[in-house]
Amino acid sequence: MNRRSVIAMLRTILRRDPPTPPTPEGRDEAPAAPPRSVENLVAELREMATTRGRFVCARHGTEAAVVEFVRRYSDASELTIDSYAGRRWQRVPVPADEATFGDRVAEGVQDALHNADVISLHLLNPEWTPFFCPSCALVYCGQCWTITENDDPWPGTLRGICPEGHATVLTK
Structure with missing residues (x-):
């Protein structure tokens, strides 16, 4: 027993107060955490599984x-692209053998977004980078692109010309 515990015990005996359990030296009791709802837990888990990449106009x-x-490991993962071309959502399927956890596409997407590496993301799937000019290897915002809708070969395809004059297919 240390001196602090002995003094606390003597005070309790002398006052005839009910004994209180001694607290470890140097540690304060932490307040109890408030209960969390299932919705909050689901939101926290979703946030932990989410990787974001922000891309800035050159x-x-x-x-x-x-x-x-x-x-996701049990179902298709989700990729959401918010750019001048609007919001697009794509499914990224997981491999058939989910026990391996070796999904190279998902790992590549996470690495590219974590490092804001638009070239790696473009190499995985060019449709995921409608804000990127592969000829310049630069990212441009909606003010920079000259956008035209093209009916050939796919209706609704957006074609763009970057500020340097490179033409590219932006969305299909």
Whole structure:
């Protein structure tokens, strides 16, 4: 017993107060955490499984796109692309053998977004980077692109010309 515990015990005996359990030296009791709802727990788990990448326009320094990836091991993962071209959602399937946890596409997407590496993301799937000019290897915002809708070969396809004059297919 240390001196502190002995003094506390003597005070209790002398006052005839009911004994209180001694607290370990140097440790304060932490307040109890408030109960959390199931909705909050689900939101926290979703946040832990989410990787975001923010991409900035090379000319203006403004946000050109935000790409968010929610990885799932039992079902298809989700990729959401918010850019000047609107919000697009894509499914990213998981491999048939989910026990391996070696999904190279999902790992590649997470690495690319974590490092804001638009080139790696573009190499995984060019449709995921409608804000990127592969010829310039630069990201541009909606003010920079000259956008035209093309009916050939796919109706509704957006084609764009970057500020340097490179034509590219932005969305299909």
